[in-house]
Amino acid sequence: MANFRVHVLGAAIPSALAAGLAMAGGLVTPAVGGVCFGLGVLGGMLPDIDADNSVPTRIIFGTLAVAAAAAVALALREHTAPWLVALAALAAFAVIRVGLRGFTAWLCVHRGLVHSLPFAALVGAVAVHLAWRSFHLAPTPAWLAGVFLTGGFLIHLVLDELFSVDLVGARMKRPFGTALKLGSRRQWLGTALLYAGVIGLLTVAPPADRFVRDVTSSRTRAAIAATFAGLR
Structure with a gap:
């Protein structure tokens, strides 16, 4: 299992890069970009609330x-x-x-349903709704808030799985497979509630097509390229 420092750095480095790209592309303001970075780091710690x-x-x-x-x-x-x-x-x-x-x-x-893919999706969906409804962000930055939180969460799960592999001894440690899972048959009710929560929140979430269009647009790519060109 990865330790606290590995989880924080593992989430902070890609979150900082992604937040920088989002700001360079004009998708978020510097203030919202800083919040997104913080959400990415928070996501990197969040799965361990079950410890x-x-x-x-x-x-x-x-x-x-x-x-x-x-x-x-x-x-x-x-x-x-x-x-x-x-x-x-x-x-x-x-x-x-x-x-x-x-x-x-x-x-x-510990290593129960909190360490699972549907829980990662759930916390991201909650972040989208909080950003959109409570802080009145537009759909694109609201979705980015959810993506950053879920992204940091997923990085934590991936690191847990990677640290469950003993490459020297070429064997799998006991915790392997307990992080990146789709749910639990022994906790079928909790698993069903997780999926129901994700589906319900995504059904009433702000439209994602605007977010996808903004992230993948040529205008965003051009803005990022222009920003990096100006740094030379």
């Missing part, structure tokens, strides 16, 4: 807890007494840091 005391688990839930507390404080600050704002922010922090983390630890088994 109770892993470094990614502590980082992810700590970050989510702080973000939730800040969001609650910003939402309530204008029409609520300061002490109530502080109390609500503290409650939001506790719900994520203690409640959600504890629930995830109880629900998930």
Whole structure:
């Protein structure tokens, strides 16, 4: 199994390159490009939320807890007494840091359904909807947000599989095949719910044809080429 540093670097390097290309092609602003890079790195850590005391688990839930507390404080600050704002922010922090983390630890088994292709697709679909509906991004940057998160997630799964192969001894280690999987027959209900969630979210997602057209257009390629030509 790849360690934390390998997962972070493995996701950060291609995410930085892809974000640079997206900005050079005019697909996203520098701010959104930076967010996409961050989502790629986050995706590289995200599968290990099913490990109770892993470094990614502590980082992810700590970050989510702080973000939730800040969001609650910003939402309530204008029409609520300061002490109530502080109390609500503290409650939001506790719900994520203690409640959600504890629930995830109880629900998930390491190398279970979280380490699977449908879960990778699900988190990407959720990111698309958050970017589109909550942050009001256009379809192309919204889809890019989902692609970056899923891409980092997939890199994590691939690295786990690669590190499960003992090239020196020419053998497969025990964890091989537990990351890049389509689901679990033993967890058939959870697998079915994952696929249903992905299909449902993609059905009501912003149109993907605009995203595909923008990414593959000659105008985007020309903008990228012009950017790199100017760097010489």
